[in-house]
Amino acid sequence: MMNSVKERIASLLRGLGINWVRGGFEExxxxxxxxxxxxxxxxxxxxxxxxxxxxxxxxxxxxxxxxxxxxxxxxxxxxxxxxxxxxxxxxxxxxxxxxxxxxxxxxxxxxxxxxxxxxxxxxxxxxxxxxxxxxxxxxxxxxxxxxxxxxxxxxxxxxxxxxCGLEVLVPMEIPIPVDYRVTVITICSGLITVTVSPPDNAADLARELMTRRRAEIQHVWNEIGRLSGIPPLNLDSVVWVLGGLLINSSFNIDKAINEARALGAFNEKVSELLHLFGGRCVER
Missing domain, CATH: 1.10.340.30 (Hypothetical protein; domain 2)
Known part of the structure; x- marks a missing residue:
């Protein structure tokens, strides 16, 4: 299950491409x-x-x-x-x-x-x-x-x-910054295994795991970077923006999709990413 989620996320991101990430999310x-x-x-x-x-x-x-x-x-x-x-x-x-x-x-x-x-x-x-x-x-x-x-x-x-107007490229080797938001999405998507089930305790879990399992969280996003061709430091903006929409909406997918539309950063692949990122924490 975990590998299939990782591969599906990587496939969507590969289809969107680095230029879309830079323009669609970073900016x-x-x-x-x-x-x-x-x-x-x-x-x-x-x-x-x-x-x-x-x-x-x-x-x-x-x-x-x-x-x-x-x-x-x-x-x-x-x-x-x-x-x-x-x-x-x-x-x-x-x-x-x-x-x-x-x-x-x-x-x-x-x-x-x-x-x-x-x-x-x-x-x-x-x-x-x-x-x-x-x-x-x-x-x-x-x-x-x-x-x-x-x-x-x-x-x-x-x-x-x-x-400031310069052309700057990110190397693949620099890992994703593991903060609360990235950790919540890594847990909710099922990219790492946890012994208890989200969503009720996803926030508490994230605060506990963001330091203790940082290397594991970075490893899985390194893998997604390798599979998608998008460096983890670039992926961080996608996780951060979409993760923020999910967390701030209490994982209400419809609300998160509406917010993504309002940002001007929405297409069908983004909808799929929201569903995958939300995973086990989405309102049923």
Whole structure:
């Protein structure tokens, strides 16, 4: 069953293709729209937009609010408060944001540790080789590199490059960022086996499994990437947008389909993906 779901999802995505994913989902992703606004606000200064966006991605965990609202606050803050001293100004932002109120001291420590290195680098040259950026951020943060914030920072750097008008390609080797939303969809679709049945406890399960079974979740999306020809980091926008429609509608397929239509990102394959992603959590 699990393999057939994986193969059906991969087949649909292969039929849709990478260009459709980039245009149909990435450019509708609220986080893409936010960094596009940031890029315009800085007169398409890619370096400044990249540094700020990567720093924000590195502290984007355990948010006190929706991710979309957090990223909107970030863009509005720096468009209105152009940084003069990157590291101190970014810490002031962390201290001011109500979305970063949890673990604020830990976030500030991370910025103090990584920002001086990021501030002196020419990050835009890494947009030609996102794998190098991935390894760089892993080294700077002294992490393995598969952690959510690290791969998410690479994804957001890719968004900045695209939003600022550059042609940036994603390599197949970078895994999907495993967050709550990706984990819920991985559970509900049946792509990983769980000992208890969704949907009632899918949210609690996701919070428990998103760290403990991160490697397994990344492996299955790596496989879907390989089978579909679409890199996992690109797939993340599809899972994130469609997953958001399902989660926000409490897995009511009709509501999710209507929202997909309103986004302008709907066709029959999207309907099939919604059914597959919702799987065991869809309202009966």
């Amino acid at each position: 509708r992703d609220p986080q893409y729209l936010t960094v596009a606004r940031l890029c315009r606000g800085f007169g398409h200064d890619v370096e400044v937009a990249l540094r700020l966006t990567i720093l924000n991605a590195l502290v984007s965990y355990q948010l006190a609010g929706k991710g979309e609202d957090h990223w909107n606050y970030f863009a509005n803050y720096f468009i209105g408060n152009k940084p003069v001293n990157l590291c101190e100004d970014f810490i002031n932002y962390v201290m001011s944001s109500r979305y970063l109120v949890r673990y604020r001291d830990s976030r500030v420590r991370r910025i103090r540790n990584v920002c001086p290195q990021i501030a002196k680098l020419s990050l835009s040259r890494y947009l030609n080789d996102l794998s190098s950026l991935w390894r760089l951020l892993s080294n700077i943060t002294k992490t393995r590199g598969d952690e959510k914030t690290i791969v998410f920072a690479v994804k957001m750097a890719y968004y900045v490059g695209r939003a």
